[in-house]
Amino acid sequence: MSMAMDTNDRRVPPTARPAIWRDALPFLVFLLIGGCCFLLYWMVDGRRETIDVSRSTQDMLFEDYATLSGHEPDAQEKKKIVDSYISDEILFRESLRRRLYLSDGNIRQRMIDQARFLIGGSPGDPTEAQMRAYYAAHADLYRQEPEISFQHVFFRTMPADPVSILLALREGTDVKGDDFWMGHELPSYGASMISSMFGLDFLHALEKAPLDSWSGPIRSSRGFHFVKVTARTSAIQMPYDSVKHEIEADMTSEMRDDAIATEITRLRRSYDVIIQK
Template identity: 25%
Template sequence: MPKTRIRALLASPLLHFFLLGGLAFGYYNLRNPASERPAPDDVLRLGASDAQRLALDFVTTRHRAPTPEELRSLIRDWAIEEASVREALALGLDQGDAMIRNRLRNKIEYLAEAPAAALTPDETTLAAYYQANAARFSHDGELSFTQVLLPANARPEEVAATKAQLEQGADPGALNNSSLLPPEVEGMAAPAVERVFGKGFGNRIAALPLDHWSGPLQSGYGAHLVRLEKRQTGVLPPLAQVHDRVLAEWRAEEARKLRDDYLAKLLQRYRLELPEIPDEAQP
């Protein structure tokens, strides 16, 4: 949004009115706590945070302040939503609803994890975490190889004859039984090899001796003869190079710890009454 439009938006008297109205609600709430004033079920009270949310959501979506008519519509929609939620709760419609229960659980877990976003470890702690999880931050190794896909159900003598031809210098492209798979693969990351040829194929190639026709090796396409020409192992970059990623993952792990600790303490506040579970399945 251009700066001139932002300045004009921030200068809008209507937006000022709406936001100041939210502040007024907040001041009223502070001076008159809910515990000290009646809150009958038939009163729909628009609080400060809700008022500000309505205005800011509109501004974010429309890039301008709401008109008086739009403002009335926003407040009416809020009132309908609030009344509908109260009615649904009064009728017990939230009970036994898996989606609602899961949503509430997610919100509790989010509140438990939220403080981790503000945590900043010292460099010693971050470096120790980096080294302990080095495999997650290493650059993938690369493989260079030549492969020949054998015909389906090739007999052992046919495989041996093809391997002999290759060892004598025959063109792998002429013997390759697939037009989809390249006979020569240069510097392909190990995970990419797995995606192209199938799970486990990259690991099997990486274990082969260099400069020697080996196989057959099984892939998602069939059996291959493979010549491994170059094998470059993964490299762990300096921490400074991946600092932001390491910090994000450290915080994610801390968030999981906070969540697990909170949920464990939460369960301690309750007495569990569970049905008996037999040690062995009944016949």
């Protein structure tokens, strides 16, 4: 009975099992390395970008070449043209990958402007009724701004005796100051023009200065001025017919801005915006 059990029971002894794992280990390592290689290929090669040089693109490139050179490109020239296009495309994508546009303000602004143009599109022309309604609702936009006419004697630096100069001017005596590039009589200058040329404080001083009497010196962004205001014109509402084209342009611009704002709102949902405090 005992002999029969010894003969039939041939199970693998426990001490022999580690040898099986030792024999299988190289195969498992091979599978692991192979899997890593496949994963690496999928990450590097499986996601390769495609540069598709379509037939229409080639025709455009060859047409541009013919226009500039005066003859159709032969086979060798065509290959060179296509290779050059591919090289430029690779460099362009590389510049995007490296985010070079962030370090060049001009490139960044051109890209933004182009995106605005593509998103904003070309809104339809507003109707006559819509333009008249816009004119009525935005009357302040179509008012001719106040104008001031004045004479001035200009000094680059504060004169030594400003009181004597002012008295002389009020008595009608000619006073020679420094040359001024716009001259010494400035008729019918709009408020915005005066502010941009001399500064806002100078404009406010002119608005308060007495008519037909010398005053000063008034300091500006350019120097010091003795001034005599000769006329002031109040803001005037411009007639609809005289600003019709401006209204159309303003409405078109506003519709385009609305379209851009709507699209930016939609796109912003895809971003996590963090504003550093």
